[in-house]
Amino acid sequence: MSEPVKATLVMELNVECPECEHEFDLFQESQNDEGDLYRQVLDDDRWKIDADDRLKTYAYCPKCSTPFDVKGVIW
Known part of the structure; x- marks a missing residue:
């Protein structure tokens, strides 16, 4: 049997601009300075399926600048 390998966790935090409907990943944008969005979404005390209000942030669309x-995360 071969040696075990490690899995890679890939995360996206997708939003749709309310103005132009452009969908983008907040984790990939500069809006995730210093991992702040990761900490909000993955906080151990909030890692519950019913805690959909864990995320509160301000964003701007990279396409139209709106x-x-x-507020909130859909699981």
């Missing part, structure tokens, strides 16, 4: 609020 600013908007983001």
Whole structure:
């Protein structure tokens, strides 16, 4: 039997701009400065399926520059 390998966890935090409907990943944008969004979503105390209000942030669309609020995570 071969040696075990490690799995890779891939995460996306997708939002859709309310103005132009462009979908983008907040984790990939500069809006995730210093991993702040990771900490909000993956906080151990909040790692519950019913805690959909764990995320509160301000975002802007990379396509049309529209600013908007983001609140909650759909699991």
